[in-house]
Amino acid sequence: MLYPQQNDRRNLLDLSGFWDFQLDPDDAGERAGWVNGLTKPRQVAVPASWNEQFQDTRDYLDAAWYARRFYVPENWRRQRVFLRIGSANYAAQVWINGRYVGDHEGGHLPFAFDVSDHVVWNEENLVVIRVEGRLTPTRVPPGNVSGRGIGGLMSNYPRTSFDFFPYTGLHRPVILYSVPQAYIRDVTVMTDLEGHTGVVKIAVEQAGDNLRGRAVLQGEGGPQSADLVFANGQATTTLTVPNARLWSIDDPYLYRLTVTLNDGDAVLDRYVLDVGIRTVAVDGSRILLNGKPIFLTGFGRHEDFPIHGRGLNMPLIVKDYSLLKWIGANSYRTSHYPYSEEQMWMADHLGILVIDEIPAVGLFFEDGKENIQTRLALCRQQIGELIARDKNHPGVIMWSVANEPMPPNALRQPDGSAPPADRTVGIDFFRSLIELTHHLDPTRPVTMASLMNGPIEWMALCDVVCINRYWGWYVHGGQLDQAAQMLGQELDSLYDTLRKPIIISEFGADTLAGHHSDPPEMWSEEYQVEMLRRYLDAAATRPFVAGLHVWNFADFKTAQGIIRTGGLNMKGVFTRDRRPKMAAHFLRQRWNKAARPDTTEQDQA
Numbered sequence: 001m002l003y004p005q006q007n008d009r010r011n012l013l014d015l016s017g018f019w020d021f022q023l024d025p026d027d028a029g030e031r032a033g034w035v036n037g038l039t040k041p042r043q044v045a046v047p048a049s050w051n052e053q054f055q056d057t058r059d060y061l062d063a064a065w066y067a068r069r070f071y072v073p074e075n076w077r078r079q080r081v082f083l084r085i086g087s088a089n090y091a092a093q094v095w096i097n098g099r100y101v102g103d104h105e106g107g108h109l110p111f112a113f114d115v116s117d118h119v120v121w122n123e124e125n126l127v128v129i130r131v132e133g134r135l136t137p138t139r140v141p142p143g144n145v146s147g148r149g150i151g152g153l154m155s156n157y158p159r160t161s162f163d164f165f166p167y168t169g170l171h172r173p174v175i176l177y178s179v180p181q182a183y184i185r186d187v188t189v190m191t192d193l194e195g196h197t198g199v200v201k202i203a204v205e206q207a208g209d210n211l212r213g214r215a216v217l218q219g220e221g222g223p224q225s226a227d228l229v230f231a232n233g234q235a236t237t238t239l240t241v242p243n244a245r246l247w248s249i250d251d252p253y254l255y256r257l258t259v260t261l262n263d264g265d266a267v268l269d270r271y272v273l274d275v276g277i278r279t280v281a282v283d284g285s286r287i288l289l290n291g292k293p294i295f296l297t298g299f300g301r302h303e304d305f306p307i308h309g310r311g312l313n314m315p316l317i318v319k320d321y322s323l324l325k326w327i328g329a330n331s332y333r334t335s336h337y338p339y340s341e342e343q344m345w346m347a348d349h350l351g352i353l354v355i356d357e358i359p360a361v362g363l364f365f366e367d368g369k370e371n372i373q374t375r376l377a378l379c380r381q382q383i384g385e386l387i388a389r390d391k392n393h394p395g396v397i398m399w400s401v402a403n404e405p406m407p408p409n410a411l412r413q414p415d416g417s418a419p420p421a422d423r424t425v426g427i428d429f430f431r432s433l434i435e436l437t438h439h440l441d442p443t444r445p446v447t448m449a450s451l452m453n454g455p456i457e458w459m460a461l462c463d464v465v466c467i468n469r470y471w472g473w474y475v476h477g478g479q480l481d482q483a484a485q486m487l488g489q490e491l492d493s494l495y496d497t498l499r500k501p502i503i504i505s506e507f508g509a510d511t512l513a514g515h516h517s518d519p520p521e522m523w524s525e526e527y528q529v530e531m532l533r534r535y536l537d538a539a540a541t542r543p544f545v546a547g548l549h550v551w552n553f554a555d556f557k558t559a560q561g562i563i564r565t566g567g568l569n570m571k572g573v574f575t576r577d578r579r580p581k582m583a584a585h586f587l588r589q590r591w592n593k594a595a596r597p598d599t600t601e602q603d604q605a
């Protein structure tokens with residue numbers, strides 16, 4: 001699942017733009033022959049969610065069809081041609097020139113088809129994509145679960161089992177790309193350190209039967225290179241870099257790895273990859289980056305903006321990363337689904353650490369073995385696809401296999417008391433998922449973000465314990481001193497039991513920008529600051545707390561419900577249009593050395 005690349009051996013054509021679009025509420029499109037073109041199309045922008053582009057599509061999650069015409073450049077004729085869809089939420093089926101190409105389930109990961117035999121030359125081609133985003137209990141993430149709305153407490157519309165709007169459509173670019181007949185299918189890079197020497201292990205997979213290739217790593221201490229000798233399409237080699245310049249948050253230095261397939265002196269295919277030499281490890285209560293403890297500061301975020309919805313929004317990525325830097329954050333979690341590859345690229349280049357999460361949010365275990373197994377299979381598929389996509393990003397330091405899976409009855413205890421039901425349910429589920437993740441990537445720790453009262457047995461399966469906590473909001477709202485006390489007690493007892501690094505992966509308060517009160521009252525900017533302060537202070541005295549991710553970076557759209565004014569979750573420290581609330585300035589004072597009045601010039605240097 002390499003990101004498509006343009007170079008002297010490969011090419012690409014981005015099909016972003018206006019596409020024909022037609023809703024299909026009766027699921028009649030296929031019978032009506034829409035695979036050959038839409039009958040009453042209107043124009044929709046791709047990439048973007050369809051929900052806010054029209055008045056009548058906001059809550060529409062049933063099938064809709066996209067179509068667009070294109071030519072394949074004549075000079076691609078001797079190459080293989082692929083069609084790659086960056087993200088189609090939730091399920092997609094694809095036709096080219098009326099012929100079925102394939103399908104994909106899962107809303108946030110790319111998929112590609114070899115369409116060499118589907119396209120025609122010297123004539124127009126038609127690509128048709130049917131996208132459908134219904135909420136059902138056996139999807140990941142699930143929805144329309146009986147008796148359960150937001151967090152199970154209240155009903156919401158649309159009936160998500162998660163707290164963000166179920167934006168639907170072609171969210172990332174649709175790209176047509178060409179590769180040579182014998183081509184580099186995959187590259188996997190794993191880095192290690194031996195003293196000051198960087199060790200770069202490279203595995204290359206090719207399609208084709210030629211036998212030789214080359215890997216060249218350029219950068220400080222280089223270039224280093226090695227021949228690749230293929231057997232059954234696979235080759236591995238290890239390059240060592242004396243006195244390697246390591247990738248870190250302060251110096252996100254990237255080497256440049258060029259892999260080629262060769263026939264004598266001729267280069268048949270070429271793929272270039274940024275490589276950050278770095279290690280990630282867990283040691284007792286610490287997370288280590290390059291052997292040194294790192295404390296994560298940052299946020300849970302969303303891919304969310306008015307009108308674009310969840311569609312790739314490049315200026316917003318630039319803006320968000322500049323705000324992350326401004327505030328002194330060094331990390332975030334891709335709550336609650338994989339973000340775009342462009343976001344991962346930016347993290348590598350700016351030295352931001354990413355906890356990379358699959359869309360396993362709102363998982364539950366009360367509807368029988370068969371449904372649970374269906375969701376498990378989807379989780380396993382998605383972690384596999386995520387690792388295939390993101391394994392080479394130095395910014396990615398951890399995989400998260402779930403957010404707030406719900407044990408039976410967990411959310412029916414508003415006073416925070418322990419649920420009475422069987423707490424062992426789900427153990428096999430998470431064991432299977434975590435083992436698979438370790439197997440697919442032995443280099444990164446695995447975690448899941450757990451619910452207040454989530455079973456400790458689930459946390460114990462993880463390398464790092466991530467806890468979402470709302471003491472002072474959903475529990476003990478308005479009583480920050482009590483909240484801080486509960487938080488402190490809980491942290492100490494969790495660490496006593498688990499002896500693993502703990503990240504508070506969510507904590508926050510809904511805050512109406514511009515609403516003030518003294519003494520601080522819920523929903524005011526002052527209350528948000530005071531609540532965050534309590535959590536930061538609690539962490540500061542507990543060395544086993546390895547990170548703090550505030551919920552949320554920015555206000556974001558949710559389903560409608562009585563706890564979501566304007567259909568928004570307002571726990572952002574920035575508003576939805578990225579204006580800072582008081583809390584943003586507060587965090588900057590605490591996190592960004594350069595912004596602290598008590599920082600000396602020497603510290604800043």
Ligand code: GCB
Pocket residue numbers: 162163164336403404468506551569571
């Ligand atoms: C959570 C969820 C997150 C919600 C948040 C909230 O625990 O993980 O998706 O948005 O609480 O604000 O209720």
